[in-house]
Amino acid sequence: MAGRVRDWKKSTWIWIFLLPTVVLYGVYTIYPIIASYWYSLVEWNGFDANQQFVGLSNYREVFADPLFWNSFKVTLLFMVLVVPARVLLTLVLVIVLNSPKLPLIGVLRSAFFIPVVTTTAIIGVVMRFILDPSSGPINSALLKLGGGGVDFLGDQHLALPTAALLYIWKFFGVTMIYWLAALQTIPYELYEAARIDGAGALQLFRHITLPMLKPFLIIITVLTVEETFHNFDLMYTLTGGGPYFHTEIIEIYIYRWAFAAPIPQLGHASAAAVIFGLLVAIVGAVQLWGVYAGRRLRGDQR
Numbered sequence: 001m002a003g004r005v006r007d008w009k010k011s012t013w014i015w016i017f018l019l020p021t022v023v024l025y026g027v028y029t030i031y032p033i034i035a036s037y038w039y040s041l042v043e044w045n046g047f048d049a050n051q052q053f054v055g056l057s058n059y060r061e062v063f064a065d066p067l068f069w070n071s072f073k074v075t076l077l078f079m080v081l082v083v084p085a086r087v088l089l090t091l092v093l094v095i096v097l098n099s100p101k102l103p104l105i106g107v108l109r110s111a112f113f114i115p116v117v118t119t120t121a122i123i124g125v126v127m128r129f130i131l132d133p134s135s136g137p138i139n140s141a142l143l144k145l146g147g148g149g150v151d152f153l154g155d156q157h158l159a160l161p162t163a164a165l166l167y168i169w170k171f172f173g174v175t176m177i178y179w180l181a182a183l184q185t186i187p188y189e190l191y192e193a194a195r196i197d198g199a200g201a202l203q204l205f206r207h208i209t210l211p212m213l214k215p216f217l218i219i220i221t222v223l224t225v226e227e228t229f230h231n232f233d234l235m236y237t238l239t240g241g242g243p244y245f246h247t248e249i250i251e252i253y254i255y256r257w258a259f260a261a262p263i264p265q266l267g268h269a270s271a272a273a274v275i276f277g278l279l280v281a282i283v284g285a286v287q288l289w290g291v292y293a294g295r296r297l298r299g300d301q302r
Contacts (some may be wrong), residue, residue: 033277039270046264056076058271068272070245071253074160078249079228081164086175087167088235094179096211109180113173116139124237127166153239156246163238167231175224182216183209192272215293222290226283231275250276 040058042051062068096102097109115123130136134149143149152162190208199207232251235241241248243258248256254276258269 002145017023029179030059036270036277038275039266040274041267043265043267046258046266054267058267059064059275061268062101067245068250068253069247072247074245074247075229075249078160078164078231079225081161082167082228083221085226086168086171086224087217090172090175091179092215094176095205097176098180098183109176115170115264116173118185120213120233121237123166123170124234128238129160154241154289157238159243159247166209166238167228170234170293171227174227175220176225178216178220179213182220185216186212209237215296218290218293219287222283226280226287229280229283231260250279 024259039051041053041055043054043058044051093112097105097112102108130138131152133139133149134152138151138152151157153159188208190212191204194204194208230251231249232255235247236252236255237247239247241252250272252270254269257265257272
């Protein structure tokens with residue numbers, strides 16, 4: 001009986017300490033998600049008290065809007081540009097950074113991780129200045145070298161690749177940590193035994209490193225795919241969705257209808273947000289599958 005009382009008191013204090021987090025999470029996360037589903041079924045500008053129920057009309061308008069499908073295409077194209085480069089390029093560089101013979105290895109790792117802790121919006125604003133076609137330092141250097149000025153963020157063919165490169169640079173440190181943690185799971189004795197048998201660096205990478213990293217490759221790839229869906233702050237501060245909607249991802253499309261339109265259409269924006277949320281949920285399901293598949297692969301290797 002005394003043990004049950006102690007357990008009850010212990011669990012009560014746990015819930016008391018958790019209560020602020022539970023309340024804040026419910027108010028700022030759970031409630032907005034539920035409210036979005038309701039707002040997607042009404043016509044409302046966010047100012048009037050009256051909300052006219054229109055059913056699935058907002059969803060039909062979203063699906064009929066070519067700019068929504070354009071934003072969907074831009075979001076997927078951005079993902080295609082970012083994910084392979086961020087996953088594979090980072091793996092190659094991390095193998096170099098993981099070498100114990102590399103001088104100043106701690107300094108190099110810190111240098112690659114610094115952009116991660118820098119505010120994304122600040123990076124966007126600073127990069128707009130650096131890439132400015134008229135007075136930015138990059139274009140000034142190109143002009144001094146005899147080249148012409150390049151409008152990296154104003155050219156419809158360069159804006160999205162430029163944003164993708166900046167995104168890769170900004171979050172390189174996150175993927176670096178993933179790969180470094182994965183490399184630590186490979187027993188060093190395997191490398192020593194292979195070297196004794198005469199294996200070179202390329203053979204070590206092909207026959208030991210890559211096979212041992214396959215489970216982590218699935219997990220890191222799925223995590224990176226999901227992260228690319230959440231880049232509103234960088235893209236908005238860099239281009240605002242321009243030029244001519246060539247960098248308007250779904251998040252900017254939702255923002256434009258909800259807050260930047262002359263007459264806000266929260267119902268239309270909420271319908272687009274629900275569709276976007278379903279897309280992210282599908283990626284989350286794939287992520288769970290990736291974790292499960294990765295664990296199975298690691299189990300088979302053992």
